[in-house]
Amino acid sequence: MPVRAGTATVLTCALSAVLVLAGCTPAPSPPAAPAKGPAKAPAGAAAPPREVRGGADRAPSRIPGVGPRTQARVPAGTTQVLVVSGESADGNTATAVLYEREPAGRWHRTAGPWVGHNALRGWTENHVAGDLRSPTGVFRLGDAGGRLPDPGARVPYDQDEEFAVSGTGFLGEPLEGSFDYVVAIDYNRVPGTTPLNKERPLGPEKGGGVWIHVDHGGPTQACVSLPREDMTELLRALDPVREPVVVMGPAAVLAR
Template sequence: MPVVNTAGRRLLTGAVCAGLLLAGCAGPRAAQPAGEAKKTAATASPAPGAPAPAPPAEIPGLGPATRSHIPATSSQALVVKGDGPHSHQSTAVLYERDRTTGWKAVSQPWPAHNALRGWTAHHRAGDLRSPIGVFALGDAGGALPDPGTRLPYDQSVEFNLSGTGFLGEPLEGSFDHVVAIDYNRVPGTSPLNKVRPLGLAKGGGVWIHVDHGGPTRACISLQRDDMRQLLLALDPAKNPVIVMGDAGTLGR
Protein backbone atom coordinates (compact mmCIF):
# COMPACT_ATOMS: atom_id res chain seq x y z
CA MET A 1 0.00 0.00 0.00
CA PRO A 2 1.44 3.37 -0.89
CA VAL A 3 2.35 5.62 1.99
CA VAL A 4 0.58 8.97 2.03
CA ASN A 5 2.68 11.84 3.27
CA THR A 6 -0.01 13.73 5.13
CA ALA A 7 2.40 16.27 6.48
CA GLY A 8 3.44 17.20 2.95
CA ARG A 9 -0.15 17.46 1.84
CA ARG A 10 -0.91 19.85 4.67
CA LEU A 11 2.07 21.98 3.72
CA LEU A 12 1.01 22.07 0.07
CA THR A 13 -2.56 22.95 0.90
CA GLY A 14 -1.47 25.78 3.22
CA ALA A 15 0.86 27.22 0.55
CA VAL A 16 -1.87 27.23 -2.10
CA CYS A 17 -4.34 28.95 0.25
CA ALA A 18 -1.81 31.58 1.21
CA GLY A 19 -1.17 32.27 -2.47
CA LEU A 20 -4.87 32.64 -3.15
CA LEU A 21 -5.26 35.07 -0.28
CA LEU A 22 -2.45 37.22 -1.62
CA ALA A 23 -4.01 37.14 -5.08
CA GLY A 24 -7.44 38.06 -3.73
CA CYS A 25 -9.05 34.80 -2.92
CA ALA A 26 -12.05 36.56 -1.49
CA GLY A 27 -13.21 37.11 -5.07
CA PRO A 28 -12.65 39.80 -7.71
CA ARG A 29 -13.31 43.47 -6.75
CA ALA A 30 -13.43 46.44 -9.11
CA ALA A 31 -10.64 48.93 -8.54
CA GLN A 32 -11.81 52.38 -7.26
CA PRO A 33 -10.73 55.21 -9.54
CA ALA A 34 -8.41 57.73 -7.92
CA GLY A 35 -10.86 60.60 -8.58
CA GLU A 36 -13.70 58.67 -6.96
CA ALA A 37 -11.59 58.07 -3.87
CA LYS A 38 -10.97 61.79 -3.54
CA LYS A 39 -14.68 62.50 -4.01
CA THR A 40 -15.60 60.00 -1.33
CA ALA A 41 -13.15 61.55 1.11
CA ALA A 42 -14.41 65.05 0.34
CA THR A 43 -18.07 64.15 0.82
CA ALA A 44 -17.60 62.02 3.89
CA SER A 45 -19.81 62.98 6.79
CA PRO A 46 -18.10 64.96 9.56
CA ALA A 47 -17.00 62.97 12.51
CA PRO A 48 -19.61 62.65 15.24
CA GLY A 49 -19.35 65.57 17.63
CA ALA A 50 -17.41 67.78 15.16
CA PRO A 51 -18.60 71.43 15.23
CA ALA A 52 -20.73 72.55 12.27
CA PRO A 53 -19.22 75.25 10.01
CA ALA A 54 -20.04 78.76 11.22
CA PRO A 55 -22.67 80.60 9.12
CA PRO A 56 -21.51 83.74 7.27
CA ALA A 57 -21.34 86.74 9.61
CA GLU A 58 -24.06 89.39 9.44
CA ILE A 59 -23.68 93.12 10.05
CA PRO A 60 -24.21 93.70 13.79
CA GLY A 61 -27.39 95.48 14.77
CA LEU A 62 -29.29 95.00 11.52
CA GLY A 63 -32.56 93.10 11.71
CA PRO A 64 -33.95 90.76 9.03
CA ALA A 65 -36.16 93.44 7.47
CA THR A 66 -33.21 95.78 6.97
CA ARG A 67 -30.87 93.03 5.76
CA SER A 68 -33.42 91.98 3.14
CA HIS A 69 -33.01 95.35 1.40
CA ILE A 70 -29.24 94.98 0.92
CA PRO A 71 -28.78 93.72 -2.66
CA ALA A 72 -27.16 90.31 -3.01
CA THR A 73 -24.75 91.91 -5.48
CA SER A 74 -23.47 94.42 -2.90
CA SER A 75 -20.33 93.56 -1.00
CA GLN A 76 -19.67 96.99 0.51
CA ALA A 77 -21.99 98.82 2.91
CA LEU A 78 -21.62 102.02 4.91
CA VAL A 79 -23.88 101.56 7.95
CA VAL A 80 -24.98 104.81 9.61
CA LYS A 81 -26.84 104.27 12.88
CA GLY A 82 -28.53 107.19 14.54
CA ASP A 83 -28.47 107.47 18.31
CA GLY A 84 -32.27 107.71 18.33
CA PRO A 85 -35.22 108.52 16.05
CA HIS A 86 -35.04 112.22 16.94
CA SER A 87 -31.28 112.53 17.40
CA HIS A 88 -28.95 114.27 14.95
CA GLN A 89 -25.91 112.26 16.09
CA SER A 90 -24.87 108.99 14.46
CA THR A 91 -22.04 106.50 14.06
CA ALA A 92 -20.85 105.21 10.69
CA VAL A 93 -18.91 102.00 9.97
CA LEU A 94 -17.84 100.63 6.59
CA TYR A 95 -18.36 96.89 6.07
CA GLU A 96 -17.31 94.49 3.32
CA ARG A 97 -18.71 91.05 2.55
CA ASP A 98 -16.68 87.92 1.85
CA ARG A 99 -18.58 85.20 0.01
CA THR A 100 -17.55 82.57 2.57
CA THR A 101 -17.12 84.34 5.90
CA GLY A 102 -19.72 87.09 5.50
CA TRP A 103 -19.57 90.74 6.57
CA LYS A 104 -16.75 92.34 8.53
CA ALA A 105 -15.93 95.93 9.52
CA VAL A 106 -13.11 97.49 7.50
CA SER A 107 -13.12 100.87 9.25
CA GLN A 108 -13.18 102.23 12.75
CA PRO A 109 -16.48 103.71 13.96
CA TRP A 110 -16.72 107.21 12.54
CA PRO A 111 -18.71 109.91 14.37
CA ALA A 112 -21.34 111.41 12.10
CA HIS A 113 -24.21 113.87 11.97
CA ASN A 114 -27.61 113.45 10.36
CA ALA A 115 -30.60 115.80 10.08
CA LEU A 116 -31.62 118.16 12.86
CA ARG A 117 -34.88 116.36 13.72
CA GLY A 118 -33.57 112.82 13.32
CA TRP A 119 -34.99 110.22 10.94
CA THR A 120 -38.04 109.33 8.88
CA ALA A 121 -39.15 106.51 6.59
CA HIS A 122 -41.24 109.05 4.61
CA HIS A 123 -38.90 111.91 3.87
CA ARG A 124 -40.39 115.16 2.57
CA ALA A 125 -38.62 118.27 1.37
CA GLY A 126 -37.86 120.57 4.28
CA ASP A 127 -38.85 118.17 7.07
CA LEU A 128 -35.30 118.35 8.50
CA ARG A 129 -35.12 114.55 8.81
CA SER A 130 -32.82 112.08 7.09
CA PRO A 131 -34.45 109.32 5.03
CA ILE A 132 -34.29 105.78 6.43
CA GLY A 133 -33.35 103.01 4.03
CA VAL A 134 -30.75 101.27 1.89
CA PHE A 135 -29.49 103.39 -1.00
CA ALA A 136 -26.77 102.95 -3.62
CA LEU A 137 -23.58 105.02 -3.60
CA GLY A 138 -22.27 105.56 -7.11
CA ASP A 139 -21.27 109.17 -7.75
CA ALA A 140 -18.99 111.67 -6.03
CA GLY A 141 -17.78 115.21 -6.45
CA GLY A 142 -16.70 118.32 -4.63
CA ALA A 143 -15.10 121.72 -4.71
CA LEU A 144 -11.65 120.17 -4.21
CA PRO A 145 -9.87 117.84 -6.67
CA ASP A 146 -10.53 114.11 -6.70
CA PRO A 147 -8.51 112.57 -3.82
CA GLY A 148 -8.21 109.26 -5.69
CA THR A 149 -11.65 107.69 -5.47
CA ARG A 150 -12.74 104.98 -7.92
CA LEU A 151 -16.20 106.56 -8.13
CA PRO A 152 -16.94 109.03 -10.95
CA TYR A 153 -15.93 112.41 -9.52
CA ASP A 154 -17.21 115.83 -10.59
CA GLN A 155 -15.08 118.75 -9.43
CA SER A 156 -16.99 122.01 -9.69
CA VAL A 157 -17.16 125.46 -8.12
CA GLU A 158 -20.89 124.81 -7.77
CA PHE A 159 -20.13 122.66 -4.72
CA ASN A 160 -20.23 125.60 -2.37
CA LEU A 161 -21.96 126.30 0.90
CA SER A 162 -21.74 129.39 3.08
CA GLY A 163 -23.38 130.85 6.14
CA THR A 164 -23.87 129.14 9.47
CA GLY A 165 -25.51 125.94 10.61
CA PHE A 166 -28.18 125.22 13.21
CA LEU A 167 -25.66 125.56 16.03
CA GLY A 168 -24.05 128.69 14.62
CA GLU A 169 -21.13 126.75 13.13
CA PRO A 170 -19.63 127.90 9.79
CA LEU A 171 -20.73 125.78 6.80
CA GLU A 172 -17.88 126.71 4.46
CA GLY A 173 -15.96 123.68 3.17
CA SER A 174 -18.76 121.20 3.83
CA PHE A 175 -18.96 120.34 0.12
CA ASP A 176 -15.23 120.01 -0.46
CA HIS A 177 -15.97 116.31 -0.99
CA VAL A 178 -19.38 114.66 -1.32
CA VAL A 179 -20.87 111.29 -2.24
CA ALA A 180 -24.40 111.32 -3.60
CA ILE A 181 -26.91 109.04 -1.86
CA ASP A 182 -29.26 107.56 -4.45
CA TYR A 183 -32.42 108.89 -2.84
CA ASN A 184 -34.73 110.57 -5.39
CA ARG A 185 -31.97 111.20 -7.92
CA VAL A 186 -30.77 109.91 -11.28
CA PRO A 187 -27.93 107.41 -10.68
CA GLY A 188 -24.85 107.80 -12.83
CA THR A 189 -24.98 111.60 -12.87
CA SER A 190 -23.18 114.33 -10.95
CA PRO A 191 -24.40 114.92 -7.40
CA LEU A 192 -25.32 118.38 -8.68
CA ASN A 193 -28.03 116.95 -10.95
CA LYS A 194 -31.35 118.39 -9.74
CA VAL A 195 -33.70 115.95 -11.51
CA ARG A 196 -36.03 114.38 -8.90
CA PRO A 197 -37.73 111.22 -10.25
CA LEU A 198 -40.14 111.06 -7.28
CA GLY A 199 -41.04 114.74 -7.54
CA LEU A 200 -39.77 117.81 -5.74
CA ALA A 201 -41.99 117.19 -2.70
CA LYS A 202 -39.97 114.08 -1.81
CA GLY A 203 -36.81 116.10 -1.40
CA GLY A 204 -33.41 115.27 -2.81
CA GLY A 205 -29.80 116.35 -2.86
CA VAL A 206 -29.09 113.98 0.04
CA TRP A 207 -25.34 113.52 0.26
CA ILE A 208 -22.53 112.31 2.47
CA HIS A 209 -20.33 115.35 2.93
CA VAL A 210 -17.66 116.89 5.16
CA ASP A 211 -18.89 117.51 8.71
CA HIS A 212 -19.31 121.13 9.81
CA GLY A 213 -19.81 120.34 13.50
CA GLY A 214 -23.58 120.26 13.69
CA PRO A 215 -26.79 118.70 12.36
CA THR A 216 -27.67 118.72 8.66
CA ARG A 217 -30.89 119.33 6.76
CA ALA A 218 -31.08 115.69 5.53
CA CYS A 219 -27.51 114.64 4.66
CA ILE A 220 -24.97 112.51 6.49
CA SER A 221 -21.70 114.25 7.41
CA LEU A 222 -18.33 112.75 8.34
CA GLN A 223 -15.21 114.40 9.66
CA ARG A 224 -12.83 115.46 6.90
CA ASP A 225 -10.26 112.67 7.32
CA ASP A 226 -12.98 110.02 7.60
CA MET A 227 -14.69 111.39 4.49
CA ARG A 228 -11.44 111.06 2.59
CA GLN A 229 -10.97 107.48 3.82
CA LEU A 230 -14.46 106.65 2.64
CA LEU A 231 -13.83 108.10 -0.82
CA LEU A 232 -10.65 106.06 -1.18
CA ALA A 233 -12.35 102.87 -0.01
CA LEU A 234 -15.56 102.91 -2.06
CA ASP A 235 -15.34 100.57 -5.04
CA PRO A 236 -17.98 100.56 -7.81
CA ALA A 237 -17.15 96.91 -8.52
CA LYS A 238 -18.52 96.07 -5.06
CA ASN A 239 -21.83 97.89 -5.67
CA PRO A 240 -21.58 99.97 -2.47
CA VAL A 241 -24.68 100.99 -0.54
CA ILE A 242 -25.47 103.07 2.51
CA VAL A 243 -27.69 101.58 5.21
CA MET A 244 -29.00 104.53 7.21
CA GLY A 245 -31.50 105.15 9.99
CA ASP A 246 -31.90 105.20 13.74
CA ALA A 247 -30.56 102.13 15.51
CA GLY A 248 -34.00 100.95 16.61
CA THR A 249 -35.46 100.95 13.12
CA LEU A 250 -32.39 99.32 11.55
CA GLY A 251 -32.61 96.54 14.13
CA ARG A 252 -36.01 95.36 12.88
Protein backbone atom coordinates in the same frame (compact mmCIF):
# COMPACT_ATOMS: atom_id res chain seq x y z
CA MET B 1 -10.58 108.43 -12.00
CA PRO B 2 -12.32 110.35 -14.76
CA VAL B 3 -13.76 113.67 -13.65
CA ARG B 4 -17.25 114.57 -14.77
CA ALA B 5 -18.16 118.15 -15.41
CA GLY B 6 -20.80 119.62 -13.11
CA THR B 7 -24.09 120.26 -14.82
CA ALA B 8 -26.11 122.25 -12.37
CA THR B 9 -26.04 124.82 -9.62
CA VAL B 10 -24.97 123.31 -6.30
CA LEU B 11 -27.58 121.83 -4.04
CA THR B 12 -26.74 123.48 -0.83
CA CYS B 13 -27.26 120.25 1.01
CA ALA B 14 -26.55 121.41 4.48
CA LEU B 15 -27.79 122.56 6.92
CA SER B 16 -28.58 126.06 7.65
CA ALA B 17 -31.64 127.71 8.98
CA VAL B 18 -30.73 130.57 6.66
CA LEU B 19 -30.37 128.46 3.50
CA VAL B 20 -33.53 127.08 1.89
CA LEU B 21 -32.69 123.57 0.68
CA ALA B 22 -34.58 120.57 -0.63
CA GLY B 23 -32.34 117.95 0.86
CA CYS B 24 -28.88 118.48 2.20
CA THR B 25 -28.51 121.29 -0.28
CA PRO B 26 -33.64 102.37 -3.66
CA ALA B 27 -33.29 68.90 -10.15
CA PRO B 28 -34.60 67.51 -6.93
CA SER B 29 -32.17 65.77 -4.57
CA PRO B 30 -32.08 61.92 -4.51
CA PRO B 31 -33.80 60.30 -1.53
CA ALA B 32 -31.63 59.99 1.52
CA ALA B 33 -30.45 56.57 2.65
CA PRO B 34 -32.19 55.18 5.74
CA ALA B 35 -30.60 56.58 8.88
CA LYS B 36 -28.65 54.23 11.09
CA GLY B 37 -28.65 54.48 14.82
CA PRO B 38 -25.58 56.20 16.27
CA ALA B 39 -22.76 53.98 17.42
CA LYS B 40 -22.11 54.07 21.12
CA ALA B 41 -18.87 55.73 22.14
CA PRO B 42 -16.61 53.94 24.61
CA ALA B 43 -17.04 55.08 28.19
CA GLY B 44 -15.02 58.20 28.89
CA ALA B 45 -14.46 58.99 25.19
CA ALA B 46 -14.97 62.57 24.01
CA ALA B 47 -18.09 63.24 21.99
CA PRO B 48 -17.46 63.55 18.23
CA PRO B 49 -17.42 67.12 16.87
CA ARG B 50 -20.70 68.45 15.49
CA GLU B 51 -20.86 68.90 11.73
CA VAL B 52 -20.57 72.52 10.53
CA ARG B 53 -22.57 72.96 7.38
CA GLY B 54 -21.54 75.40 4.68
CA GLY B 55 -22.94 76.89 1.50
CA ALA B 56 -26.71 77.10 1.16
CA ASP B 57 -27.27 75.14 4.36
CA ARG B 58 -25.70 77.84 6.53
CA ALA B 59 -27.71 80.90 7.54
CA PRO B 60 -26.20 84.07 5.98
CA SER B 61 -23.99 86.15 8.24
CA ARG B 62 -25.52 89.36 9.54
CA ILE B 63 -24.09 92.81 9.03
CA PRO B 64 -23.35 94.01 12.58
CA GLY B 65 -26.20 96.11 13.92
CA VAL B 66 -28.47 95.20 11.00
CA GLY B 67 -31.46 92.92 11.52
CA PRO B 68 -32.96 90.40 9.07
CA ARG B 69 -35.65 92.70 7.69
CA THR B 70 -33.20 95.49 6.95
CA GLN B 71 -30.50 93.20 5.59
CA ALA B 72 -33.03 91.66 3.20
CA ARG B 73 -33.11 95.05 1.44
CA VAL B 74 -29.36 94.94 0.71
CA PRO B 75 -28.86 93.81 -2.93
CA ALA B 76 -27.51 90.29 -3.34
CA GLY B 77 -24.48 91.53 -5.28
CA THR B 78 -23.44 94.09 -2.67
CA THR B 79 -20.29 93.28 -0.72
CA GLN B 80 -19.62 96.73 0.76
CA VAL B 81 -22.02 98.45 3.18
CA LEU B 82 -21.73 101.72 5.09
CA VAL B 83 -23.92 101.48 8.19
CA VAL B 84 -24.93 104.90 9.57
CA SER B 85 -26.85 104.54 12.82
CA GLY B 86 -28.40 107.18 15.04
CA GLU B 87 -28.91 106.85 18.78
CA SER B 88 -32.62 107.66 18.51
CA ALA B 89 -35.31 108.52 15.97
CA ASP B 90 -35.11 112.22 16.90
CA GLY B 91 -31.35 112.52 17.47
CA ASN B 92 -28.96 114.29 15.10
CA THR B 93 -25.63 112.58 15.84
CA ALA B 94 -24.71 109.37 14.06
CA THR B 95 -21.97 106.74 13.89
CA ALA B 96 -20.78 105.29 10.58
CA VAL B 97 -18.93 102.00 10.04
CA LEU B 98 -17.84 100.49 6.72
CA TYR B 99 -18.19 96.72 6.30
CA GLU B 100 -17.18 94.30 3.54
CA ARG B 101 -18.32 90.75 2.88
CA GLU B 102 -15.76 88.00 2.51
CA PRO B 103 -16.15 85.30 -0.17
CA ALA B 104 -17.25 82.90 2.59
CA GLY B 105 -20.17 85.22 3.33
CA ARG B 106 -19.08 86.79 6.61
CA TRP B 107 -19.05 90.58 7.10
CA HIS B 108 -16.12 92.38 8.73
CA ARG B 109 -15.36 96.00 9.55
CA THR B 110 -12.88 97.73 7.23
CA ALA B 111 -13.15 101.36 8.43
CA GLY B 112 -14.68 103.40 11.22
CA PRO B 113 -16.37 103.95 13.54
CA TRP B 114 -16.70 107.59 12.50
CA VAL B 115 -18.89 110.00 14.45
CA GLY B 116 -20.81 112.70 12.57
CA HIS B 117 -24.26 114.20 12.15
CA ASN B 118 -27.59 113.65 10.44
CA ALA B 119 -30.60 115.96 10.12
CA LEU B 120 -31.66 118.37 12.84
CA ARG B 121 -34.89 116.53 13.77
CA GLY B 122 -33.56 112.99 13.33
CA TRP B 123 -34.78 110.28 10.97
CA THR B 124 -37.88 109.32 9.00
CA GLU B 125 -39.06 106.43 6.83
CA ASN B 126 -41.20 108.86 4.80
CA HIS B 127 -38.95 111.79 4.01
CA VAL B 128 -40.44 114.93 2.44
CA ALA B 129 -38.77 118.17 1.47
CA GLY B 130 -38.17 120.49 4.39
CA ASP B 131 -38.97 118.06 7.22
CA LEU B 132 -35.39 118.39 8.57
CA ARG B 133 -35.09 114.60 8.87
CA SER B 134 -32.73 112.19 7.14
CA PRO B 135 -34.33 109.36 5.14
CA THR B 136 -34.13 105.91 6.71
CA GLY B 137 -33.39 103.02 4.37
CA VAL B 138 -30.91 101.27 2.08
CA PHE B 139 -29.53 103.39 -0.74
CA ARG B 140 -26.89 102.96 -3.43
CA LEU B 141 -23.59 104.87 -3.28
CA GLY B 142 -22.06 105.33 -6.71
CA ASP B 143 -21.32 109.00 -7.47
CA ALA B 144 -19.11 111.56 -5.74
CA GLY B 145 -17.70 115.02 -6.18
CA GLY B 146 -16.63 118.16 -4.43
CA ARG B 147 -15.04 121.57 -4.61
CA LEU B 148 -11.57 120.09 -4.09
CA PRO B 149 -9.67 117.78 -6.46
CA ASP B 150 -10.35 114.05 -6.41
CA PRO B 151 -8.54 112.60 -3.36
CA GLY B 152 -8.29 109.16 -4.98
CA ALA B 153 -11.89 108.01 -5.31
CA ARG B 154 -12.71 104.85 -7.25
CA VAL B 155 -16.30 105.93 -7.91
CA PRO B 156 -16.81 108.72 -10.51
CA TYR B 157 -15.81 112.08 -9.03
CA ASP B 158 -17.00 115.50 -10.24
CA GLN B 159 -14.80 118.40 -9.19
CA ASP B 160 -16.69 121.66 -9.57
CA GLU B 161 -16.64 125.12 -7.98
CA GLU B 162 -20.45 124.84 -7.78
CA PHE B 163 -19.89 122.77 -4.63
CA ALA B 164 -18.87 125.95 -2.78
CA VAL B 165 -21.14 126.84 0.16
CA SER B 166 -21.27 129.66 2.67
CA GLY B 167 -23.44 130.80 5.56
CA THR B 168 -23.97 129.27 8.99
CA GLY B 169 -25.58 126.11 10.30
CA PHE B 170 -28.22 125.52 12.94
CA LEU B 171 -25.71 126.04 15.75
CA GLY B 172 -24.19 129.12 14.18
CA GLU B 173 -21.21 127.15 12.87
CA PRO B 174 -19.69 128.14 9.47
CA LEU B 175 -20.69 125.94 6.54
CA GLU B 176 -17.71 126.80 4.36
CA GLY B 177 -15.94 123.66 3.15
CA SER B 178 -18.85 121.31 3.88
CA PHE B 179 -19.03 120.28 0.22
CA ASP B 180 -15.30 120.00 -0.38
CA TYR B 181 -16.00 116.26 -0.61
CA VAL B 182 -19.43 114.65 -1.08
CA VAL B 183 -20.87 111.23 -1.88
CA ALA B 184 -24.37 111.24 -3.34
CA ILE B 185 -26.91 109.01 -1.59
CA ASP B 186 -29.25 107.56 -4.21
CA TYR B 187 -32.41 108.90 -2.64
CA ASN B 188 -34.70 110.54 -5.24
CA ARG B 189 -31.92 111.14 -7.76
CA VAL B 190 -30.70 109.76 -11.08
CA PRO B 191 -27.85 107.27 -10.49
CA GLY B 192 -24.76 107.66 -12.61
CA THR B 193 -24.85 111.47 -12.65
CA THR B 194 -23.01 114.21 -10.78
CA PRO B 195 -24.29 114.91 -7.25
CA LEU B 196 -25.19 118.36 -8.61
CA ASN B 197 -27.93 116.89 -10.81
CA LYS B 198 -31.31 118.31 -9.74
CA GLU B 199 -33.57 115.71 -11.37
CA ARG B 200 -36.01 114.23 -8.84
CA PRO B 201 -37.65 111.00 -10.11
CA LEU B 202 -40.07 110.87 -7.13
CA GLY B 203 -40.99 114.53 -7.50
CA PRO B 204 -39.64 117.61 -5.72
CA GLU B 205 -41.99 117.14 -2.76
CA LYS B 206 -39.98 114.06 -1.71
CA GLY B 207 -36.81 116.09 -1.28
CA GLY B 208 -33.43 115.30 -2.74
CA GLY B 209 -29.81 116.35 -2.76
CA VAL B 210 -29.12 114.01 0.16
CA TRP B 211 -25.37 113.55 0.46
CA ILE B 212 -22.62 112.33 2.74
CA HIS B 213 -20.35 115.35 3.11
CA VAL B 214 -17.74 117.02 5.32
CA ASP B 215 -18.98 117.63 8.86
CA HIS B 216 -19.28 121.29 9.89
CA GLY B 217 -19.92 120.64 13.57
CA GLY B 218 -23.71 120.61 13.64
CA PRO B 219 -26.86 118.91 12.33
CA THR B 220 -27.85 118.94 8.66
CA GLN B 221 -31.00 119.51 6.62
CA ALA B 222 -31.21 115.84 5.53
CA CYS B 223 -27.64 114.71 4.82
CA VAL B 224 -25.10 112.68 6.74
CA SER B 225 -21.83 114.43 7.59
CA LEU B 226 -18.45 112.96 8.59
CA PRO B 227 -15.16 114.54 9.65
CA ARG B 228 -12.96 115.64 6.74
CA GLU B 229 -10.30 112.95 7.15
CA ASP B 230 -12.99 110.27 7.37
CA MET B 231 -14.63 111.56 4.18
CA THR B 232 -11.37 111.17 2.27
CA GLU B 233 -10.95 107.65 3.69
CA LEU B 234 -14.49 106.78 2.64
CA LEU B 235 -13.99 108.15 -0.88
CA ARG B 236 -10.85 106.05 -1.33
CA ALA B 237 -12.53 102.94 0.07
CA LEU B 238 -15.82 102.87 -1.87
CA ASP B 239 -15.39 100.32 -4.66
CA PRO B 240 -17.96 100.26 -7.48
CA VAL B 241 -17.12 96.61 -8.13
CA ARG B 242 -18.54 95.85 -4.68
CA GLU B 243 -21.82 97.68 -5.46
CA PRO B 244 -21.69 99.75 -2.24
CA VAL B 245 -24.80 100.90 -0.39
CA VAL B 246 -25.52 102.89 2.75
CA VAL B 247 -27.84 101.46 5.40
CA MET B 248 -28.97 104.43 7.47
CA GLY B 249 -31.42 105.23 10.24
CA PRO B 250 -31.97 104.92 13.99
CA ALA B 251 -30.15 101.93 15.50
CA ALA B 252 -33.39 100.40 16.78
CA VAL B 253 -34.95 100.51 13.31
CA LEU B 254 -31.89 99.10 11.56
CA ALA B 255 -31.82 96.19 14.02
CA ARG B 256 -35.24 94.94 12.91
